[in-house]
Amino acid sequence: MFFDLENGAGQLEIFTTRPDTIFGATFMLLAPEHDLVKQITTPDQAQAIADYLAYVNTRSERDRMSETKEVSGAFTGAYALNPFNGAKIPIWIAEYVLKDYGTGAIMAVPADDERDMRFAKKFDLPIVEIIDKSMYPGATIEDKQGKMINSDFLNGMEVMDAIEAVLQHIEAMGIGHRKINFKLRDAIYSRQRYWGEPFPIIYDTDGIAHALPESELPLELPVLDDFKPASGGKAPLARAEDWVNLPNGWRRETDTMPGFAGSSWYFLRYMDADNDTEFASQKALNYWQDVDLYVGGTEHAVGHLMYSRFWHKFLYDKGLVPTKEPYKKLLNQGMIQGKSAVMEVTLEGGRSLELHVPVSLVDDEWRISLEKFLGLQLTDNRFEQIDPSSHVTVVTDADGTKHIPLSQRVEKMSKSLHNVINPDEMVERYGADCFRMYEMFLGPIEQAKPWDTKGISGVSSFLRKMWMLFYDEYSGKNLVTDAEPTKAELKVLHTCIKKVQEDIERFSFNTCVSAFMICVNELRSLNCSKRAVLDELVRLVAPFAPFTAEELWHQLGHETTVCEAPYPAFNEAYLVQDTIAYPVSINGKKRDLIDLPAGMSVPELEKAALELDTVKKWLEGQTVKKVVVVPGRMINIVV
RNA sequence: GCCGAAGUGGCGGAAUGGUAGACGCGCUGGAUUCAAAAUCCAGUGUAGGCAACUACGUGUGGGUUCGAGUCCCACCUUCGGUACCA
Numbered sequence: 053m054f055f056d057l058e059n060g061a062g063q064l065e066i067f068t069t070r071p072d073t074i075f076g077a078t079f080m081l082l083a084p085e086h087d088l089v090k091q092i093t094t095p096d097q098a099q100a101i102a103d104y105l106a107y108v109n110t111r112s113e114r115d116r117m118s119e120t121k122e123v124s125g126a127f128t129g130a131y132a133l134n135p136f137n138g139a140k141i142p143i144w145i146a147e148y149v150l151k152d153y154g155t156g157a158i159m160a161v162p163a164d165d166e167r168d169m170r171f172a173k174k175f176d177l178p179i180v181e182i183i184d185k186s187m188y189p190g191a192t193i194e195d196k197q198g199k200m201i202n203s204d205f206l207n208g209m210e211v212m213d214a215i216e217a218v219l220q221h222i223e224a225m226g227i228g229h230r231k232i233n234f235k236l237r238d239a240i241y242s243r244q245r246y247w248g249e250p251f252p253i254i255y256d257t258d259g260i261a262h263a264l265p266e267s268e269l270p271l272e273l274p275v276l277d278d279f280k281p282a283s284g285g286k287a288p289l290a291r292a293e294d295w296v297n298l299p300n301g302w303r304r305e306t307d308t309m310p311g312f313a314g315s316s317w318y319f320l321r322y323m324d325a326d327n328d329t330e331f332a333s334q335k336a337l338n339y340w341q342d343v344d345l346y347v348g349g350t351e352h353a354v355g356h357l358m359y360s361r362f363w364h365k366f367l368y369d370k371g372l373v374p375t376k377e378p379y380k381k382l383l384n385q386g387m388i389q390g391k392s393a394v395m396e397v398t399l400e401g402g403r404s405l406e407l408h409v410p411v412s413l414v415d416d417e418w419r420i421s422l423e424k425f426l427g428l429q430l431t432d433n434r435f436e437q438i439d440p441s442s443h444v445t446v447v448t449d450a451d452g453t454k455h456i457p458l459s460q461r462v463e464k465m466s467k468s469l470h471n472v473i474n475p476d477e478m479v480e481r482y483g484a485d486c487f488r489m490y491e492m493f494l495g496p497i498e499q500a501k502p503w504d505t506k507g508i509s510g511v512s513s514f515l516r517k518m519w520m521l522f523y524d525e526y527s528g529k530n531l532v533t534d535a536e537p538t539k540a541e542l543k544v545l546h547t548c549i550k551k552v553q554e555d556i557e558r559f560s561f562n563t564c565v566s567a568f569m570i571c572v573n574e575l576r577s578l579n580c581s582k583r584a585v586l587d588e589l590v591r592l593v594a595p596f597a598p599f600t601a602e603e604l605w606h607q608l609g610h611e612t613t614v615c616e617a618p619y620p621a622f623n624e625a626y627l628v629q630d631t632i633a634y635p636v637s638i639n640g641k642k643r644d645l646i647d648l649p650a651g652m653s654v655p656e657l658e659k660a661a662l663e664l665d666t667v668k669k670w671l672e673g674q675t676v677k678k679v680v681v682v683p684g685r686m687i688n689i690v691v
Numbered sequence: 692g693c694c695g696a697a698g699u700g701g702c703g704g705a706a707u708g709g710u711a712g713a714c715g716c717g718c719u720g721g722a723u724u725c726a727a728a729a730u731c732c733a734g735u736g737u738a739g740g741c742a743a744c745u746a747c748g749u750g751u752g753g754g755u756u757c758g759a760g761u762c763c764c765a766c767c768u769u770c771g772g773u774a775c776c777a
Contacts, residue, residue, distance in 0.1 A: 068777060081777090123775085148775040158777045166692090167775060386696090387771080462770090493715070495704055499697075500771070507703065510715040513730090525730085563705070566714035573714095635710040640758040642710050680757050686709045690757050 053228030055080070055132040055159070057092065058140060064088060064132050067154025070164065071222060072214040075203040076182035077159035078172065080132050080143045081125070083151040084108045092143060094129030101126050101145065108147050123148060123171045135227050136204060146171060183211060241310060244287040246279045248308030255303045262302075273308075282306075312356055316363040319343050320373065331372075338374050346379040349387060357382070383559060386500035388491065390471030393418060393458040397443050407434055409458055410470040422446060422454035462502045473503050485597035486512050492561040492596065511565070515600055518572045518593070521581050522604055531581040532608065542626040544574045545585050549622035552592055561596075568593055583608065588620040636661045637688040638670045654681045661687045 053071060055064045064080065082089055084105055093101045104126035125146035132141045141159070148167055149158055162172035162179040172179050183198040196215070200206040205221075206214045222228040242251070252264035252271045264271060274295040282290035289306040290296060296304050317331075324336035348357070357379075364378040393409040413424045420428075422440060429435045440446060444456050465472050478487045490511040495501045524531055537545075548571035555564045575585065587608055594601035594614045605614035629650050634657065636644045644666040648657060658679045661667060667689065674691040681687050 066777085070777080146775090148777095150776070153776050160777085165777070167777085384695095464771095490715095493703085501703065504703070504716080507716045514715085562703090563714080566705075569714055633710080637709085637758075640709090640756095645710070678757065680709090682709065686758090688709080688757055 053159075053222060055135065055141070055227075058131040058133060061092065061130070062088075064143070064157060065155045066157045066159050068159055070161065070215070071218045071228075072200065072203075072206060072211060073161040073164050073182055074134065074136065074159065074218065075206070076161040076163045076180045077134070077141060078162060078178045078180055079160045080141055081146045081149045081158050081160050081168075081171070082128075082143065083149040083156040084145050084147055085151040086145070086156045088157075089128065089145055092128050092130035097127055097129035101128060104145065123167060123174055125171060125175065127175075135225065136221075142177070144171075144175070241312075242307035243310050244281065244285075244307055246273065246276060246288040246308065248310060249313050250289065250308055251305040253305040254298065255305070257301050261305075312359040315356060316360040317367070319378070320367075334374075337372075342375045342377065343379045345381050345383060347383045347385055349385060383497065385497050386495075387464060388494070389462050389500055389502045390465035390469065390473065391502050391504070392461050392463055392469045392471035393420070394461055395420075395444060395456060395458050397438055399437075399443060407438075408468075408470045411473075414458060415455070417455075417457075418460050419447070419455040419457050422456065425456055465503070473505065478505070478508070482508055482512050483515075483599070485600045486515055489515070489565055489596055493565040495562055497559055497561060510569075514565075514569050514572060515597060517576060518568075518589075519600070519604070521572065521575055521586060521589075522607060530607070532583050532586060533581055534584075535582050537580070537582045537584045538578075539626070541575065541578055541580045541582065541585055542623075544571055544578065544580075545588060546622045546626040547571070549588065549592060549620050550627065553622065556595075564596065568596065590614060591617050592620050632684055634661070635686045636664060636667060637686065638667070639690060640688060643667065643670055650684070652683070654683060657681045657683065657687060661689065 053066055053068060055066065056062075057064060064082075066080065089101065089105075104124070107124070123146060125144045128143045128145060130143045132143055133139070134141060144160075148171075149156065160168040160171060161182070162168040162177065163181045164183060169179070171177070180202055182201060182203050184201045185198040187199070196211045198211055200209045200211070200214045203214070206218060209217060219230060223230070250271050250273055252269060253261050254264055255261055274289070274292040276288060276292060278291060279288045281288060284290075287306045287308065289304075289308065296306060298304070320332050320337065323340040324332035327333055327336070346357070360378055364373060365376065367373045368376050391411065393411050393414045395407045395409050396404065397407060398404045409420055409425075409428070413420050413428060415421070425435070425440060429438070438444065440456065446454050446456055448454050463469060463471070475487065482490075486508065490508045493511055494503075494507075522532055523529065548567050551567040552564045555561070555567065571589065575589075586604075590601050590604045590608065591614060594605075594617075598615075601614050605617070610617070631647045632650050634646050634648055635642045636646055644664050646660065646664060648660055652660070658681050661679070661681075662671075662676075671689070671691065676689060676691055678690040679687065680690065
């Protein structure tokens with residue numbers, strides 16, 4: 053929307069989503085970097101504006117974004133005119149108005165915008181109420197609800213109607229137009245490194261960019277020996293001069309694309325990887341459709357997923373893919389956090405600071421020995437200035453060794469926090485299967501949880517116990533027999549199959565691991581090494597411990613990979629119970645437990661419960677009001 | 692500020708409205724060992740009691756229900772993401 057400047061000095065273009073509030077616009081705001089600032093500033097205000105711009109210059113992008121409570125600004129001395137009533141509106145500049153959003157200029161409506169309100173209060177600018185929200189209790193300042201007041205021809209209208217009415221006026225008067233504003237976050241696309249797809253872009257002798265003709269695609273990276281940046285801050289590709297400089301004097305782009313580029317659509321290519329005429333045939337695309345499940349961390353949800361969906365939408369609009377969205381379901385896995393060790397230091401003058409000590413130097417009681425600390429001071433200059441005798445607390449053990457106690461904090465694993473556990477070391481020590489299963493075992497997949505190396509021994513001994521169903525612990529003799537499994541053994545196996553099947557469906561992998569542990573413990577106590585049971589167990593465990601399962605599968609005499617064997621299905625017949633343990637409650641509080649044959653009728657169950665000694669004891673002097681019996685579940689006596 | 696997730700033992704966590712704490716770690720006691728590691732057995736929510744047992748117990752306060760960690764209402768706290776977006 054355009055506002056005339058006072059004295060015919062030109063026009064100011066602003067962007068607003070609330071043109072209905074125009075009669076409440078008591079001042080205008082420009083971004084400090086706005087082109088008009090220099091032109092319109094009056095001599096009286098030149099010093100104030102110069103001072104303010106100097107201040108803005110000292111502020112980093114981060115400062116400007118993080119400090120949101122305190123507003124700042126300066127008056128240019130110039131005025132714009134309200135196109136409907138000719139009112140004079142002072143023009144200010146303020147750092148909270150961003151140069152790159154909209155037109156870098158806004159009409160400020162303090163009555164209907166919190167930041168504008170703070171600005172008006174700070175600089176004592178008028179506030180004109182323009183929306184009566186009294187009939188909408190609880191409506192916030194941003195809600196588009198209420199009746200227009202103090203607004204000339206809009207008075208009495210509901211906000212939504214007023215927006216439409218004022219838009220029609222504005223367009224009829226030719227002082228503005230409707231526009232949908234799109235914004236794509238963080239579109240930093242090119243990278244100065246070798247690893248990445250090269251851009252098929254060439255520059256002519258005037259430096260104008262041209263797309264490489266299709267006949268020259270695909271463009272492939274040249275072979276390099278040295279991947280360090282080239283001179284002049286150029287990307288490594290600039291070293292390949294034969295590749296960069298074309299015979300006609302044109303030059304290739306030397307930046308490359310980021311990981312987002314290929315990963316935004318590679319799954320489509322997977323659908324028809326050998327196709328050399330198109331990225332994938334319509335037949336393949338219609339068959340595979342989309343990706344069932346996308347598992348990724350939060351940075352993927354905001355970064356990669358956004359690009360990938362954007363890509364896919366483009367391909368869909370072009371009619372090249374059959375689905376609007378590339379992924380059916382998103383699962384955000386939680387972060388495995390680190391436990392960091394924080395040393396609290398008090399320097400002379402009472403100034404205190406916190407320093408992260410490498411967790412590898414910390415003992416079980418979360419302390420660092422003085423000896424190790426002195427060693428640390430030699431290699432890490434963050435600790436140079438610290439005097440252990442006065443700046444930190446030191447405790448002395450009974451045996452005379454000195455330690456500095458540290459506090460523990462669970463936070464993101466990060467080099468800067470010195471709390472990183474290297475997965476390679478875990479795999480080296482426990483094996484990939486154990487590491488994988490322990491990560492699953494830690495807790496629900498969507499939740500963040502701290503890594504604790506201590507707990508991994510539980511999974512490690514589970515894998516050993518499973519192995520020992522096949523092999524004798526001491527002699528290494530193969531224990532597998534072809535005997536018929538008993539009812540009890542089949543029940544153990546099928547209980548596990550059922551649980552694992554159900555838990556996989558709801559992504560509850562931690563409880564799958566627990567089900568395997570129960571199964572193996574019970575098979576061990578039954579001394580079961582029967583092929584009929586173990587064969588199914590191996591197939592069941594294969595997705596969780598693939599290396600171990602593959603090994604055991606071959607030991608069972610199979611020639612092909614376990615991945616090709618059908619996944620076991622449970623048989624309800626093996627799970628039938630002869631007796632059911634019924635909890636017996638008085639007023640909802642459990643008082644006894646009774647084993648009763650399955651299939652007992654409700655009156656029989658009630659009678660059996662009322663005959664229990666425990667129940668009789670609790671019923672002394674009481675009247676039974678009601679007995680709730682849920683067959684197969686529980687019995688509750690209400691008194 | 693906005694969006695999202697989560698509050699249960701010493702710790703990670705389990706629990707279609709129906710036995711709270713499965714499974715694992717840790718801890719305690721025992722077996723084995725010259726000793727240790729490893730392994731095996733038993734115990735382990737808190738308080739009282741030799742025990743049987745009793746009371747209390749899933750962030751706080753209410754509610755629904757025969758019965759609530761689970762459902763409803765209000766609140767508190769923590770974590771993650773994002774942020775002057777007009």
